[in-house]
Amino acid sequence: MPVRTPEWVKDAVFYQIFPDRFARSKRLRHPRGIHFKPWGSPPEEQGFQGGDLLGIVDRLDYLQELGVNALYLNPIFQSAANHRYHTYDYYRVDPLLGGDAALRELLQEAHARGIRVVLDGVFNHASRGFWPFHHILENGGDSPYVDWFYIHGWPLHPYPPDEKTPPNYGAWWGIPALPKLNVANPGVRDYLLDVAEYWIHFGIDGWRLDVPEEIDDEAFWQDFRRVVKRANPDAYIVGEIWHDAQEWLQGDRFDGVMNYGFSRAAFGFFGAQTLRTDYKPGGYELRPLDAPAFARAVAHLLSLYDWEVTQAQLNLMDSHDTARLLWTVQEDEGAARLCVLFQMTMPGAPCIYYGDEIGMSGASDPYCRAAFPWHDRGQWNEALLDFYRRAIALRHRYPVLRRGDLRILYAQGQTFAMLRHLGREAAVIVFNAGNQQATLRLEDLHPLPEGTRLQDVWGEGRDVVVQNGSLSQVTVPARAARIFMAHP
Amino acid sequence: MPVRTPEWVKDAVFYQIFPDRFARSKRLRHPRGIHFKPWGSPPEEQGFQGGDLLGIVDRLDYLQELGVNALYLNPIFQSAANHRYHTYDYYRVDPLLGGDAALRELLQEAHARGIRVVLDGVFNHASRGFWPFHHILENGGDSPYVDWFYIHGWPLHPYPPDEKTPPNYGAWWGIPALPKLNVANPGVRDYLLDVAEYWIHFGIDGWRLDVPEEIDDEAFWQDFRRVVKRANPDAYIVGEIWHDAQEWLQGDRFDGVMNYGFSRAAFGFFGAQTLRTDYKPGGYELRPLDAPAFARAVAHLLSLYDWEVTQAQLNLMDSHDTARLLWTVQEDEGAARLCVLFQMTMPGAPCIYYGDEIGMSGASDPYCRAAFPWHDRGQWNEALLDFYRRAIALRHRYPVLRRGDLRILYAQGQTFAMLRHLGREAAVIVFNAGNQQATLRLEDLHPLPEGTRLQDVWGEGRDVVVQNGSLSQVTVPARAARIFMAHP
Numbered sequence: 001m002p003v004r005t006p007e008w009v010k011d012a013v014f015y016q017i018f019p020d021r022f023a024r025s026k027r028l029r030h031p032r033g034i035h036f037k038p039w040g041s042p043p044e045e046q047g048f049q050g051g052d053l054l055g056i057v058d059r060l061d062y063l064q065e066l067g068v069n070a071l072y073l074n075p076i077f078q079s080a081a082n083h084r085y086h087t088y089d090y091y092r093v094d095p096l097l098g099g100d101a102a103l104r105e106l107l108q109e110a111h112a113r114g115i116r117v118v119l120d121g122v123f124n125h126a127s128r129g130f131w132p133f134h135h136i137l138e139n140g141g142d143s144p145y146v147d148w149f150y151i152h153g154w155p156l157h158p159y160p161p162d163e164k165t166p167p168n169y170g171a172w173w174g175i176p177a178l179p180k181l182n183v184a185n186p187g188v189r190d191y192l193l194d195v196a197e198y199w200i201h202f203g204i205d206g207w208r209l210d211v212p213e214e215i216d217d218e219a220f221w222q223d224f225r226r227v228v229k230r231a232n233p234d235a236y237i238v239g240e241i242w243h244d245a246q247e248w249l250q251g252d253r254f255d256g257v258m259n260y261g262f263s264r265a266a267f268g269f270f271g272a273q274t275l276r277t278d279y280k281p282g283g284y285e286l287r288p289l290d291a292p293a294f295a296r297a298v299a300h301l302l303s304l305y306d307w308e309v310t311q312a313q314l315n316l317m318d319s320h321d322t323a324r325l326l327w328t329v330q331e332d333e334g335a336a337r338l339c340v341l342f343q344m345t346m347p348g349a350p351c352i353y354y355g356d357e358i359g360m361s362g363a364s365d366p367y368c369r370a371a372f373p374w375h376d377r378g379q380w381n382e383a384l385l386d387f388y389r390r391a392i393a394l395r396h397r398y399p400v401l402r403r404g405d406l407r408i409l410y411a412q413g414q415t416f417a418m419l420r421h422l423g424r425e426a427a428v429i430v431f432n433a434g435n436q437q438a439t440l441r442l443e444d445l446h447p448l449p450e451g452t453r454l455q456d457v458w459g460e461g462r463d464v465v466v467q468n469g470s471l472s473q474v475t476v477p478a479r480a481a482r483i484f485m486a487h488p
Numbered sequence: 489m490p491v492r493t494p495e496w497v498k499d500a501v502f503y504q505i506f507p508d509r510f511a512r513s514k515r516l517r518h519p520r521g522i523h524f525k526p527w528g529s530p531p532e533e534q535g536f537q538g539g540d541l542l543g544i545v546d547r548l549d550y551l552q553e554l555g556v557n558a559l560y561l562n563p564i565f566q567s568a569a570n571h572r573y574h575t576y577d578y579y580r581v582d583p584l585l586g587g588d589a590a591l592r593e594l595l596q597e598a599h600a601r602g603i604r605v606v607l608d609g610v611f612n613h614a615s616r617g618f619w620p621f622h623h624i625l626e627n628g629g630d631s632p633y634v635d636w637f638y639i640h641g642w643p644l645h646p647y648p649p650d651e652k653t654p655p656n657y658g659a660w661w662g663i664p665a666l667p668k669l670n671v672a673n674p675g676v677r678d679y680l681l682d683v684a685e686y687w688i689h690f691g692i693d694g695w696r697l698d699v700p701e702e703i704d705d706e707a708f709w710q711d712f713r714r715v716v717k718r719a720n721p722d723a724y725i726v727g728e729i730w731h732d733a734q735e736w737l738q739g740d741r742f743d744g745v746m747n748y749g750f751s752r753a754a755f756g757f758f759g760a761q762t763l764r765t766d767y768k769p770g771g772y773e774l775r776p777l778d779a780p781a782f783a784r785a786v787a788h789l790l791s792l793y794d795w796e797v798t799q800a801q802l803n804l805m806d807s808h809d810t811a812r813l814l815w816t817v818q819e820d821e822g823a824a825r826l827c828v829l830f831q832m833t834m835p836g837a838p839c840i841y842y843g844d845e846i847g848m849s850g851a852s853d854p855y856c857r858a859a860f861p862w863h864d865r866g867q868w869n870e871a872l873l874d875f876y877r878r879a880i881a882l883r884h885r886y887p888v889l890r891r892g893d894l895r896i897l898y899a900q901g902q903t904f905a906m907l908r909h910l911g912r913e914a915a916v917i918v919f920n921a922g923n924q925q926a927t928l929r930l931e932d933l934h935p936l937p938e939g940t941r942l943q944d945v946w947g948e949g950r951d952v953v954v955q956n957g958s959l960s961q962v963t964v965p966a967r968a969a970r971i972f973m974a975h976p
Binding site for chain 2: 030031032033034035036037045046047048050078080081086088089096127128129131134135137138139142143144145147155157158159161177185186187188190191
């Protein structure tokens with residue numbers, strides 16, 4: 001089967017938003033008598049700080065200026081959790097977020113600016129407030145929905161008296177709040193597929209799929225793709241899979257996955273000196289890598305999938321499920337910048353976790369979910385923000401950075417270089433993760449013709465020229481990168 | 489304040505439907521894998537027999553032939569109870585009933601036939617599956633909805649381990665399944681009023697209000713009326729109040745109440761010989777009445793309210809909350825027929841509980857909630873059905889029976905007569921609840937002119953003529969009625 005992924009994803013720079021914490025809009029009228037936690041409350045405190053979808057609309061200028069052209073939103077359907085992974089109504093946007101009307105406005109305003117919007121689909125489990133589960137809770141075996149879940153005994157005890165009592169129904173990780181849906185039941189299947197289709201018709205541009213491996217049913221995900229692509233052939237389907245995922249990316253299920261493997265490689269190389277190796281995002285080890293090991297990791301990532309898929313990966317450094325980028329490298333901003341530049345020069349859609357660009361830091365959940373400090377610009381790292389803007393702009397300026405072929409040119413010590421090539425455009429990208437300036441000779445630059453002049457479009461160094469099939473005396477300052485561009 | 493009630497209610501004959509048990513439509517496509525109890529299962533078994541709103545549409549011919557021109561439906565919003573008094577979503581019709589689409593079709597088809605549709609509004613309490621309650625359950629005091637209910641302690645235990653543990657939140661009758669809404673919270677108030685308005689705009693013709701006295705807040709109900717009447721000045725608002733309700737019927741809250749007082753008077757007189765006096769519907773005693781006592785009861789009912797209100801009362805004999813008419817008089821069909829004829833000749837809108845017309849009987853809940861035996865016409869009392877049709881047709885034929893003034897003419901032993909008068913139309917209605925034929929003289933027939941000829945439009949007796957201001961020698965067979973009509 002020929003693999004096809006959406007063209008727009010190859011050109012996308014995503015921005016991930018945790019809706020309760022990104023921005024609160026003054027325009028949204030909540031029910032009278034509703035009180036939120038103060039904006040900027042410590043994220044370790046549970047509760048709702050009142051971010052909403054109109055808040056995102058209000059910040060589209062900011063996002064556009066940053067260079068973002070796609071949003072991935074954590075779940076927005078009705079849920080009694082501030083992260084909203086515990087869905088109780090799949091057909092409605094949570095009223096605290098502004099309801100369906102706010103999503104409609106967000107889609108209109110975002111689309112008017114050429115910004116796509118991808119939602120988070122949580123189809124493995126619902127919440128104990130989801131109506132068919134409530135129906136069973138109230139009616140026991142008399143409920144017509146009794147087969148929508150995996151019931152092991154009566155009466156159900158969804159609110160057990162203590163943490164030792166396991167739920168007597170299938171639940172994600174045994175968490176009573178998250179009863180697992182029985183997708184073997186054709187009614188459940190129809191329901192979930194209808195949800196998937198409904199929101200595509202509503203206007204969203206794709207689905208990020210939560211814990212899809214928990215639905216161990218190939219046909220379900222094939223049906224899912226058919227339904228979604230029939231509704232919009234350009235819709236993006238990206239699965240939350242933390243490891244190599246060849247079987248999921250053969251063209252019949254997902255377009256890409258959340259590329260945590262990408263982040264582990266980048267952390268290992270660019271963060272080698274400062275990495276928190278005691279922190280294991282998603283249970284996976286972070287290990288310092290020298291350039292040869294990094295090159296092997298990059299080569300491995302590139303070898304896994306069809307090139308169509310590689311270009312449609314979601315290349316992220318962090319998310320709501322991990323510590324933030326800066327925290328993971330112990331606030332080593334230089335390492336963080338190199339990671340971001342690597343995102344911006346690799347195939348696959350970079351994804352920025354909200355606030356990283358202004359220097360927000362924080363350990364894993366709940367610390368990575370703080371409120372964006374719109375209220376206190378003094379907290380912003382303006383220089384870092386400028387760096388993000390420039391790096392993103394660079395990616396947008398040069399198609400070769402998005403779609404060009406990739407060949408590793410050099411990997412020694414702490415220096416890594418790659419060649420990207422697309423038609424008459426080519427880029428030579430050199431990263432120096434070490435503490436000393438590096439001077440290196442890059443060979444085997446085919447298909448660049450002899451005499452090709454490459455302009456340094458990132459650093460301030462001089463242009464270089466291909467001579468004898470090589471670039472000699474390429475210097476890269478410590479903890480920096482050079483991006484040399486040949487373009488017509 | 490001048491009292492105004494909807495004109496159409498004065499001409500209405502209601503039919504109350506318990507949706508899970510009235511009719512199942514073959515046209516409704518349920519989710520795959522949904523199973524109902526067999527239609528006609530013993531009503532004492534819990535669970536769902538699968539009646540739905542398209543089932544009602546499918547039976548509109550039957551209802552129209554019966555003479556019904558208004559429906560009162562027990563609750564239809566999303567609920568995990570077969571009676572659906574435990575609402576979990578006020579903005580959606582239950583999917584088992586066919587969802588919003590089925591209600592839309594029912595409203596279109598009913599309205600096309602001149603049949604109004606009144607829904608049951610349950611605003612005092614929701615269910616423990618109602619999303620703001622679920623929100624509190626999941627978030628405790630961190631939920632922005634914490635003031636939507638009356639929380640007395642943490643953690644909430646909505647599913648207590650035994651029946652002795654009272655809920656630690658306000659609940660109707662202390663039933664954990666029914667958390668009481670805090671209408672003092674302006675957000676809750678706005679929410680409920682919006683629900684009221686939403687469905688009126690959707691096209692319903694009024695609200696029957698469940699346990700309204702539990703919302704001890706005059707201003708709430710005044711606001712409720714304003715909102716509903718602004719959306720549709722012709723909407724009917726009828727409260728479930730089992731006793732005299734003068735304060736509720738001054739024109740600023742309800743148009744009428746469920747007139748259980750009417751039923752108690754009728755049972756007492758027409759069912760005097762067979763009444764189950766050990767049965768107390770709603771906790772109220774049923775007592776045998778002779779004609780003078782019955783006349784006092786009727787006079788009392790007429791004295792309670794403005795004439796506008798009296799004409800807009802919902803005159804019922806039974807409901808989902810009581811035993812059925814026939815059961816209450818120990819299957820004494822003669823008594824039941826007289827009760828029905830009394831409904832059809834009194835001011836106020838008669839309301840027939842589904843299936844009474846074909847002789848369905850049954851003690852109080854759950855026995856009064858059996859499935860309508862469409863599947864077995866052998867169970868139908870066809871003669872009784874014919875009686876209902878004729879009695880209803882009579883009411884429709886003569887405006888005087890609906891809107892005429894009423895004066896009691898006679899009340900002795902077991903015989904009761906009344907005069908109704910409207911313009912040039914007049915009716916003399918005589919009920920004989922005794923076992924002997926009665927012959928009586930009716931006097932003081934003003935304003936009927938001397939020589940007025942009244943036609944016997946119900947029995948087979950001869951016409952009668954007003955002579956010396958009286959009707960002499962009026963004979964009424966045992967357990968029967970005569971309806972003499974003077975019309976131009």
